[in-house]
Amino acid sequence: MSRQSEKSLSQTLRAALGVRDLLYSGTFRPGERLSEIALSDRLGLSRTPIRAALARLEQEGLVEVIPSGGYAVRTFSEADIIDAIELRGVLEGTAARLAAERGISDDYLNAISNTLRELDEIVAPPVAELDFERYHECNAVFHDQLRNLSGSTIIRQEIERVTNMPFADPSAFLKAQVDFPEFRASLQVGQEHHRAIIDAVAKREGARAEALAREHARLAKRNLDYVMKNQILKDSVPGLFLVAV
Amino acid sequence: MSRQSEKSLSQTLRAALGVRDLLYSGTFRPGERLSEIALSDRLGLSRTPIRAALARLEQEGLVEVIPSGGYAVRTFSEADIIDAIELRGVLEGTAARLAAERGISDDYLNAISNTLRELDEIVAPPVAELDFERYHECNAVFHDQLRNLSGSTIIRQEIERVTNMPFADPSAFLKAQVDFPEFRASLQVGQEHHRAIIDAVAKREGARAEALAREHARLAKRNLDYVMKNQILKDSVPGLFLVAV
């Protein structure tokens, strides 16, 4: 059977990816029922893996259970997004604080310092020339290193869970930030935050590291606020259409 | 079919409860493979609901995926427990802080104050007469109210998730606390924390509320430390046998 034969992923995984893609591409409206049969037809899979995928996406928070049976696209409120962003700040802050308190190895510090330097390079030139793709990737690397900084599996998993929510990801507003000049300054502010967080961790200043990580996440709240006021911008944030007006 | 006919829960739910019970009762050793067939035989269900239950328990963190297929009992380290407790403190602290910052309704405040008064009554008499069952229930109510205090669904769900881990629950060490006199004093300290947290929330002192909730969770760490040193006590903490020595 196709457990993992070459390029052929498990059907269940393929289903999860497929349904998630459908959700993100806006194929269904918030609150709409997700018919297992329709999905299995569309993705060319049987109902079993679809069903497993839906159960998984429910735990991820993208779909919700209908009491009478089945699943529906989850609807979010703006307050949910704000809370999710706040929560990311709190968790990344905890990762940073614990890293500061418990200490980190030189290897880790070097690795994340290298990422910082690369981000510096990317952000340094005049905003007009900013390399979007490179920034996106490098920012993801930084936040990945940050959530591993404390060395705690439990913390990392929890951050990953929250970050899975479409609009709570550290890069959620990146597209909006790059496409609209008035946003770009916040990229440099963000990079300043990055530096300060790692500086605090290196100096074992736990409280400072935690506070900074929280403040860093709050940049996203500001972006959200702006984006919500401009219909045009909304489409640049993945999954934002899941938010009920 | 048996969607929810009277007392008959869905088979999937029954499977989840059944497997969890088996895990908690120590039927399987940490790391041991959980055979779907064995489980379905044992619980008198078909493999389908068992499989769904296992997928769910994996998200809850009780079982883990075996790369070659299937599930195994998850193994925890002592560090995992410490981190989970710390995380609970952080999240409950966030709930308290947000409640303080955003304000809570008089109804909520009254409700949780009533719980506080009841806990006072329970803890007041000489320790020898402490009503275990009543304390257990009342403590659960308090922590439930606490995690709803901010009114945020996202926060509440996240606390519930972490609290699902067997040893991160606020009542995890209760049995040990009651059975062993040297522990009982910590119940009164805990109640003092409860009072202070709510006082801080009512006065909108967010930072204080957050710090207190964290410190409250750290009581559990102290208990853990003590329990880990005494083999006899270990059995009084649910799921602690999942911890690798």
Next chain:
DNA sequence: GGGTCAAAAATTGTATACAATGAGAAGGAA
């Protein structure tokens, strides 16, 4: 005795069938 290879047994992943419930349409009464 230990290690390697091969065959057998066990176990999973997936597809499909079926019964029971829920949702929705059609139709009638007010």
Next chain:
DNA sequence: TTCCTTCTCATTGTATACAATTTTTGACCC
């Protein structure tokens, strides 16, 4: 029209069958 009732159809939850792959057993060789 609007509301209620009934009937039909669609959809889910569950069981089971089957193929593929792991894992284990056992034999053989060094």
